[in-house]
Amino acid sequence: MPSSDRYSGPSRSVERRKAMIHSLCETCALMREVITPKGSRFLLCQLSQSNADYPKYPPQPVARCGGYQKKEQTGGVVER
Numbered sequence: 001m002p003s004s005d006r007y008s009g010p011s012r013s014v015e016r017r018k019a020m021i022h023s024l025c026e027t028c029a030l031m032r033e034v035i036t037p038k039g040s041r042f043l044l045c046q047l048s049q050s051n052a053d054y055p056k057y058p059p060q061p062v063a064r065c066g067g068y069q070k071k072e073q074t075g076g077v078v079e080r
């Protein structure tokens with residue numbers, strides 16, 4: 001069987017790649033997660049409140065950002 005039978009096409013491949021790109025906002029101390037009543041999730045950039053160069057809801061994923069500040073590690077969940 002030729003391997004091209006399993007080829008899913010370029011558009012699906014690009015979608016998958018985009019979904020796998022990790023956004024810097026996810027680990028940024030300046031990001032606030034907003035969940036709507038319908039369950040949609042948006043990442044709000046709090047730097048936008050003091051710097052007009054940063055959009056309130058930056059298009060995702062963000063690969064590079066001059067305002068990025070790494071979130072402090074919380075240490076995870078501790079079970080007793």
Ligand code: SF4
Nearest residue numbers: 025028031045065067
């Ligand atoms: S400062 Fe940059 S990385 Fe942080 S939340 Fe805003 S856009 Fe995302």
